Structure formats: structure tokens, C-alpha cells
Amino acid sequence: xxQAPPPQTQVPPPxxxxxxxGAGQPLPWEPVLMAAVGRPGxxxxxxxxxxxxxxxxxxxxxxxxxxxxxxxxxxxxxxxxGAGFPTGVKWGGTxxxxxxRHLVVNADESExxxxxxxxxxxxxxxxxxxxxxxCCYAVGIRHAYIYIRGENLAGAEKLELAIxxxxxxxxxxxxxxxxxxxxxxxxxxxxxxxxxxxxxxALMESLEGRRAQPRIRPPFPIEVGGGLFGRPTVVNNVETxxxxxxIMIRGAAWFSSIGAPxxxxxxxxxxxxxxxxxxxxxxPMGTTLFDLIYKxxxxxxxxxxxxxxxxxxxxxxxxxxxxxxxxxxxxxxTRPPHWHPPFGPVGFGAGGIIVYGEETDIVQVVARASGFFxxxxxxxxxxCREGTHWMGDVLGRIAHGHxxxxxxxxLEDVTRNIGGRKTLCALGDFSVxxxxxxxxxFRPEFEAYVNGGSR
Ligand SMILES: Cc1cc2nc3c(=O)[nH]c(=O)nc-3n(C[C@H](O)[C@H](O)[C@H](O)COP(=O)(O)O)c2cc1C
Ligand code: SF4
Numbered sequence: 001x002x003q004a005p006p007p008q009t010q011v012p013p014p015x016x017x018x019x020x021x022g023a024g025q026p027l028p029w030e031p032v033l034m035a036a037v038g039r040p041g042x043x044x045x046x047x048x049x050x051x052x053x054x055x056x057x058x059x060x061x062x063x064x065x066x067x068x069x070x071x072x073x074x075x076x077x078x079x080x081x082g083a084g085f086p087t088g089v090k091w092g093g094t095x096x097x098x099x100x101r102h103l104v105v106n107a108d109e110s111e112x113x114x115x116x117x118x119x120x121x122x123x124x125x126x127x128x129x130x131x132x133x134x135c136c137y138a139v140g141i142r143h144a145y146i147y148i149r150g151e152n153l154a155g156a157e158k159l160e161l162a163i164x165x166x167x168x169x170x171x172x173x174x175x176x177x178x179x180x181x182x183x184x185x186x187x188x189x190x191x192x193x194x195x196x197x198x199x200x201x202a203l204m205e206s207l208e209g210r211r212a213q214p215r216i217r218p219p220f221p222i223e224v225g226g227g228l229f230g231r232p233t234v235v236n237n238v239e240t241x242x243x244x245x246x247i248m249i250r251g252a253a254w255f256s257s258i259g260a261p262x263x264x265x266x267x268x269x270x271x272x273x274x275x276x277x278x279x280x281x282x283x284p285m286g287t288t289l290f291d292l293i294y295k296x297x298x299x300x301x302x303x304x305x306x307x308x309x310x311x312x313x314x315x316x317x318x319x320x321x322x323x324x325x326x327x328x329x330x331x332x333x334t335r336p337p338h339w340h341p342p343f344g345p346v347g348f349g350a351g352g353i354i355v356y357g358e359e360t361d362i363v364q365v366v367a368r369a370s371g372f373f374x375x376x377x378x379x380x381x382x383x384c385r386e387g388t389h390w391m392g393d394v395l396g397r398i399a400h401g402h403x404x405x406x407x408x409x410x411l412e413d414v415t416r417n418i419g420g421r422k423t424l425c426a427l428g429d430f431s432v433x434x435x436x437x438x439x440x441x442f443r444p445e446f447e448a449y450v451n452g453g454s455r
Contacts, residue, residue, distance in 0.1 A: 032246050032266045033239065034282045036124040043158050045165040048126035054171060056245030060134045061179050068138040069095065072244060074252035078263045081106055081198075081237030082312070082349045083426075084330035087244075090234055094222040095139045097232035103135055103144040104207065104228055104235045108191050108198035110149055112372065113313035114352035116268035117238040119280045121148070121155040124242070125162035129186065131241030133176065134248060136184045139234055143185055147203050150190040159188050195376040199425045200235040202378065204228045213380045214425035237350070239268055260286030262331035267351055269328065271297045274304065274357035286332070290324040293355055304357040308441065312349020314369045315430035317437035319346060321358070328353065342420040343436050344429070363449050366438045367392075367399035373431035384428035387418040391435060403450035411446075412439060 035051060036042030048054070060068045073088025094101055105128065109117040121128060132144050148156050163186055166172040176182040191197045192206050201215035207228060219226030227233025243265055247255045256264045267285040269292060272278040276298030283296065289309060293299065300306060306321035311333055317340065319326065326332060334345040356365065374392035379385040391414050397403050398411075419432035439446060 031282050033120060033127070033242050033268055034123060034280070036127070037119070042123060043125055043162065045126060045162065045169060048124070052249065053126055054130055054177075054245075056248035057130050057133050057137070057171075058177060059248045060137050061177055061182060065095065065138045065140060068134065068248070071252050072138070072247060075243075075247045075255040076252075076262070076264055077240065077243055077247065077255065078330055079237055080239035080243075080267070080350060082315070084263060084334070084348070087236065087240055090222060090236070091135065091139050094232045094234045097222060097224055099140055100143070100231050101139055101141050102228045102231055102233040103132060103139070103141045104200070104204065104233055105132060105144070105146040105238060105241060106198060106200060106203060106235055107146055107148040107152070107155070107238045108203060109152070109238075109350075110191070110193075110195040110198055111313045111315060111350075111352065113272055113310065113354045114270055114350050116270045116280050116351065118149075118152055118155055120238055120242055120268060121152070122158050125155075125158045126166070127242045127245065128159070128238055129162055129166055129171070131244040132186065133171070133182070133184055134244050135234060135236065135241060137182050141234070142183055143187075145207060145228065146186065146188045147197070147207055148188060148190055149197075150193045153190075156188055156190055163188065194378070195372075196378045196425070196427055199427065201226075202425070203235070204233070211378075213378045214427075216424065239350075259284030260327060260329040260331055263329050267329070270352045271355065272353070273309075273355035274301045274360070275299065275355050276301055286327040286329040288324070289319070289326050289328055289353075292328060292353060293324070297355075300355070300357055302357075304359060306355060307358045307360050308356045308362060308438075310352075310354040310356075310434065312347050313352035313354060314372060314434055315426075316347035316349050317343065317345075317433045318362075318441060320441050321356075340437070340440065342416060343433060344420065346437070347433065361445075362438050362442045363395075363445055364399055366434045367395040369434045370395045370431065373427065377427065377431070381424040381428070383418045384423045384431065387414050387428070388431045390414050391418070391431065395435065398446065398449050401449065403446075405447075405450050407450055408439070408443075408446055411435065415439075 041047050069091045077087045078084040107117050174183040196202045197206050197212045199214050202212040206212040221227040221233045221235050258264050265285050269281045281296050308318045311319055330348045333348040338346040370392045374388040377384045377388045394407050394411050415432040415436040418428050
């Protein structure tokens with residue numbers, strides 16, 4: 001049997017970003033996650049059904065729940081939200097714990113440089129609903145919740161409309177597709193406007209009506225006492241769940257043959273910064289940074305060289321512009337040589353790539369990034385609450401030309417006291433990644449600032 005080629009497509013970036021829609025590299029392959037982009041009414045149920053929509057669910061309910069989980073496990077789908085946890089393992093672990101169980105969709109996506117979920121939801125909300133229903137069938141879940149970033153009003157409206165359509169067509173509610181045992185209700189909650197709301201336990205606190213602060217683990221969300229309302233809970237990213245219907249239709253072998261063998265499948269890369277065509281690109285996981293920048297995102301503005309890249313938005317360590325042959329995927333960027341003690345992996349996060357041209361002032365970049373994390377720290381644990389502000393203050397001083405030579409070892413000391421898994425959630429580690437890697441890669445620029453010049 002001929003295998004479907006890997007997916008590849010380009011969609012326009014957020015309205016504010018300059019782009020010529022549809023320009024650039026020809027799109028020889030059929031898109032999968034972005035199939036609805038550019039189709040008038042592509043977000044509506046009628047269009048989704050005309051594209052074979054809900055056939056993945058039909059296939060799933062013809063199997064046992066255990067077999068569905070096995071197919072998802074065999075596909076080697078890793079969560080797309082940042083931690084890269086195997087989805088089949090998460091589903092299987094939750095199912096083994098007693099019900100009632102819940103599904104929470106993480107559509108918070110609040111980090112600068114990430115916007116793939118936003119496009120996926122607005123383009124194809126039924127793709128997400130179908131992925132959720134397959135998860136609910138496999139894990140034995142009655143109630144599912146979508147937690148969407150509060151500012152993404154268009155996405156929330158598209159989801160509400162799609163949910164109404166699904167109820168009307170018997171795809172939500174009781175006896176879905178005429179089956180005994182698949183009863184699912186979905187509700188949408190708009191987020192409370194903080195980056196930490198995307199951390200899965202803070203998200204559940206917020207859903208339960210409390211201030212979004214991460215919980216102490218264990219118990220983990222899949223366990224009794226650790227999930228939503230104390231029940232075993234699957235928390236999955238939007239993109240993760242949108243892969244699932246395609247796995248059910250085309251098979252685990254198809255999915256695991258796409259891109260990087262250790263973390264395969266289609267990936268929504270979001271590219272911003274000094275490239276000519278920023279946007280969302282659906283490509284095989286493991287596409288090289290060089291191809292992403294020069295083949296798809298139109299190369300660099302004014303033909304400048306790449307100075308550095310944030311591979312997973314602000315939360316990850318910087319890659320130097322000399323490292324363009326690196327494969328952009330979870331596995332590659334979390335193992336040597338992309339591992340820098342004591343801070344750990346460079347990281348891939350959710351694949352939000354920010355490209356900095358050679359004219360970029362890296363000191364200014366990390367000073368701003370640091371300010372972001374200081375503002376977003378929830379304050380629950382000391383190293384992050386205190387350290388992010390110290391870091392922000394020292395970097396702000398340096399960036400404004402008032403730094404002193406002793407600020408650099410001080411900065412390093414602060415990063416070491418926050419980073420390396422010393423905090424309750426990963427925001428602490430995220431906050432030091434850009435700073436520590438910039439000090440490692442671009443130290444002379446910091447020295448120029450503290451010795452009296454701006455660079
Ligand atoms: C500060 C912080 C913010 C996060 N924001 C998001 C987010 O916006 N979306 C997301 O899916 N995961 C986010 N995560 C990761 C989630 O905690 C969790 O790992 C993920 O939702 C699990 O889904 P997955 O297995 O499908 O990747 C964040 C983590 C941290 C520490
Ligand atoms: S690391 Fe920061 S954001 Fe996370 S719990 Fe601690 S203070 Fe809150």
C-alpha cells in the first residue's frame with residue numbers, strides 16, 4: 001500500500017505579522033492538521049464531514065478502549081504542549097485509576113512566540129472535538145473541559161459553535177454514534193490571563209475557581225486526588241489531541257513513519273522574529289532549523305545572518321546561529337549535545353521558534369524575557385518569586401547602561417539558584433534558560449555593557 005506523504009502546509013501568521021499568504025515554497029503534500037485552512041466554512045461541521053470528519057471516532061468505537069490506547073501508544077505520539085510525555089502512557093495510566101475521570105484540554109497558549117493552537121482551533125474546531133471524543137472513549141470519560149486563553153475570543157466562539165453543531169448532530173451528549181457507553185459533555189472555559197495558567201495543575205486550580213497556582217506533586221493529575229476535582233484526569237494539548245483522529249484513520253505505522261523516529265508525526269511549527277515569512281508551518285517533526293528558516297519561512301530579513309534562535313519560545317535555551325543543521329524536535333533538543341548542566345536541556349517546548357538576526361542586541365532580548373517571567377511568576381515558591389525579580393532588576397540595570405562588572409557573576413549565581421529543578425513548577429527553569437544560555441554564548445556582549453558600552 002502506498003503510504004501518504006508527510007504533511008506540509010503554511011498558514012498565515014497572526015494579523016499583526018507581515019506575510020504574503022500562500023507565498024513561498026510550493027506545498028506538494030497534503031496537510032493533515034491544517035487541512036481546513038483556506039477552505040471557506042472549513043470550521044463548520046458540514047465541511048468537516050465532507051473531509052471524512054468523525055471517521056476516526058467511528059473506527060475507535062469499533063475497537064475496544066484498550067486497543068485504541070494501544071494504537072495511540074504504538075504511534076509514538078508525544079504530547080505537543082512542551083513536556084513531550086507519551087500520550088498512550090498518559091491515557092493508559094488514567095484509565096487504570098478508578099472513575100469518574102476527566103479530560104482537560106490545555107488551550108492556554110500564553111507564551112510569546114507560540115500561536116499554533118490558536119490557528120488549529122480557529123481553522124478546525126471539530127478536529128479537536130473528535131480527538132477529545134476518542135480520548136473520552138478510550139479512557140472512559142464522561143466530562144471534558146477546554147481551557148482556552150481568555151484573549152482568544154475568536155477561538156472560543158468557533159469552539160462554542162462547533163460544540164453546538166456536534167450536540168445537534170448527536171456527536172455529543174448521550175449514546176454518541178448510537179453506542180452504549182459513549183456519553184460525553186464538553187464545556188469551554190476562558191482562561192484568567194496569566195502564563196502560569198498553562199501549567200497543568202495551575203490550570204486545574206483555575207478551572208476549579210481558585211487562583212492559578214501550581215499544585216505540589218504527587219499526586220499527579222492522572223491519580224485520584226491529583227486531577228480535576230480530585231479525580232484522575234488526562235490533560236492534553238490541543239495539537240496532541242488533533243493528531244489522534246488521523247492516527248485512527250491512517251494507522252499508528254503511518255504516524256510513526258513521519259519525521260523524527262523518537263517523536264514522530266506532523267508538527268505545527270510557529271516561526272516569528274527576523275524571518276521574511278513568519279507564520280505556522282505544518283511539517284514533519286524533526287525538520288531542520290535551516291529548512292524551517294530558509295526553505296519555508298522565506299529566509300532572513302535583509303539577508304542578515306542568523307545570530308541565535310529561541311527553539312521553543314522564551315522558555316528554552318538559545319541556540320547559536322551556527323547550529324542551523326539541528327533537527328527541531330523534542331528528542332534532539334533534550335539530549336546531548338543539547339544538554340547544558342546545571343540547567344539541563346536546550347528544550348523544544350511547543351515548537352515556537354523565534355529567530356534573531358545578526359543585528360539583534362541579545363542583552364536587550366534577555367532583559368525583556370526576564371521581565372516577562374518576573375511578571376508571570378505566581379509567587380508560590382521562593383526561588384522563582386524572589387529570583388525572577390532579582391534577575392529582572394540586574395538585567396534591567398545592565399540593559400539601561402548602569403551595570404557593573406560584578407553583575408555578571410551575580411547574574412550567574414541567581415540563575416543557578418533558580419534553575420536546575422529547584423522550583424515547584426517549570427516556570428522557574430524557564431525563567432533562567434534564555435539568560436544562562438545568553439551568558440554562555442554571548443558573554444562579550446554582556447561584558448561590553450557592564451564595561452561602559454552598549455555592545
Ligand atoms: C508555565 C507553564 C506553562 C505551560 N503552558 C502550556 C500551554 O499553554 N499549553 C500546553 O499544552 N501546555 C502547557 N504547559 C505544559 C502543561 O503543564 C502540560 O505538560 C501539557 O498541557 C500536557 O499536555 P500534552 O501531554 O498533550 O503535551 C505549560 C507548563 C508550564 C510549566
Ligand atoms: S516556579 Fe514560579 S510560577 Fe511555578 S509555582 Fe513557583 S513561583 Fe509559581
